[in-house]
Amino acid sequence: MSNRKIDMKKISLVLIIITLMLSLAGCRDKEYTVTFDTDGGEVIAPLTVTAGESVSAMPTPEKEGYAFLGWFDETQTEYTNQTLIEKSLTLHARWEILEFTVTFKAFDGTVMETQEVAYETAAIAPEPAAVLGHAFSGWDQDFSEVKSDLTVTALYLINVYEVTFLDHDETVLKTETVEYGADATPPTDPVREGYFFRGWNQDFQDVTRDLTVLTLYDQDDLGVIYVLEGDAYTASGYDGTNPAVVILGTYNGLPVTAIGDGAFLNNYDITSVSLPEGITAIGNQAFSGCAYMTSVNIPVSVQTIGTEAFNACTMLSSIVIPTPVIGEAAFSGCTGMTSITLESTVTSIGAWGFWGNSKLLTIFVPQSVTTLGKHVFSWCQKLNYIYTPSANLSNLSTMLLACENIYVHYAVVGQD
Known part of the structure; x- marks a missing residue:
């Protein structure tokens, strides 16, 4: 009878050990799903992680115009490749918007202004400098949605003027379009019988405005x-x-x-x-x-x-x-x-x-x-x-x- 009691105790002990081992084995084999919310970045597939282990190769997503700062759960706890996973969860990507340098230059290459501009926002153009004899016509590239460092240069068109040469009877001898600061080219010296051509009534070099230039004659002796x-x-x-x-x-x-x-x-x-x-x-x-x-x-x-x-x-x-x-x-x-x-x-x-x-x-x-x-x-x-x-x-x-x-x-x- 006593031997039978001893056998029953042994059997119970064995059953307890087996139950514990099965329980422990079940805990070791449990797996969790980690889902990644990239907040507009590239899509990353969910990962399956064994309970108590970390994501050894934590993904690093990319998002145009932003710098990746890390993964965070709902409690704002950061997860790295050292953090142990104890449950299924969703990790959220945290981003910082990039800033780019926009440099505005005058037509002669001098720097007018430098601005730091967030990704896909617009730079604010400075007031273009006045250039003598020229008209501002715009900028050499768009800066309404900045996505990279930019150097933007002011563009100008040179002013043009009309120079008209008239004879003594107001006959048009020549009309010429001349750029600012350039010289007009007179027509061939006109010939008027009984007179000699003395020249023109005003200078037409270094033109800065529209001109009407008249002939000057003296009566020929x-x-x-x-x-x-x-x-x-x-x-x-x-x-x-x-x-x-x-x-x-x-x-x-x-x-x-x-x-x-x-x-x-x-x-x-x-x-x-x-x-x-x-x-x-x-x-x-x-x-x-x-x-x-x-x-x-x-x-x-x-x-x-x-x-x-x-x-x-x-x-x-x-x-x-x-x-x-x-x-x-x-x-x-x-x-x-x-x-x-x-x-x-x-x-x-x-x-x-x-x-x-x-x-x-x-x-x-x-x-x-x-x-x-x-x-x-x-x-x-x-x-x-x-x-x-x-x-x-x-x-x-x-x-x-x-x-x-x-x-x-x-x-x-x-x-x-």
Whole structure:
């Protein structure tokens, strides 16, 4: 009987141990679900975690425009990868909105203002600076929903003005649109028979407003001596005092077709000469030694320019030449010449044609030129480049070699 009681106690003890073990095993195997509320961030799937363990790889979500601060439960307790999970729960992401730097710059690159702006909010533009002669037109990029650091630069449009040139009878000679601070370009000096053009009634450089510019004339006392040769006149001399000489297109009802030999030779008083269409010849030494002449036009009607016609016109800085035949030394010694335009009608340039034009840097020789005289560019000491159409490069190089130019070093370059 006593043995039976002992067996029953053993059986009860074994049952108690088994029950405890099963209970403990049940506790160890219990699992909880952790749900993640990202509050607008990327979606993260729920995780299953064994009771009493932590989420070893706690996810780090992303949300545009925000910095992730961590996971928190309903009691604002933070959960990390070290926090033990004791129940199923939802963790809530906590975010901090990002701020970006918006830098406003003036048109010249100087910083006007710097602002710290929250994600997807607008920066507030500063008052744009006033820029003389320009109108503010906006900013170079949008800043109404800032999502990154920005540099915003002010944009301006330059003001434009209208400059109108009127003749004595209010005929519009030219209308030009000019940007602020730029110079207007006047039309070709007008010709009014019986008068000489003296200039314009106001300055049109550095334009800052709309302008109407009027011609100024003085009545011409003629001064030019005309000689009848056949059925046309030749301007053969000058005894006037006007520095701006206008050669008439007609005289006594007949055309003026030529400037005679030595007509203005060594005249130090004249400063400009206006030649009319219809002139066909400019004689030998016609304007030679006119040291203070700064401008002269050569009409397309001129067919020949004589020997030394413009020799030693030292203040003449530019010339456009349409004339087929340019005589020997025609423009020699023009030491102030910086620009020579040879039109495609030029065929022949005589010996010493541009000798001693010491300020000339470049010149374009058209393919129409078939004859170059000796030393045509000698002593053009600053002449660096002679341009010509590429198809004419070899031919021109050969002609220049035969010219035996001295005291000049240039390259012949093809240009299309």
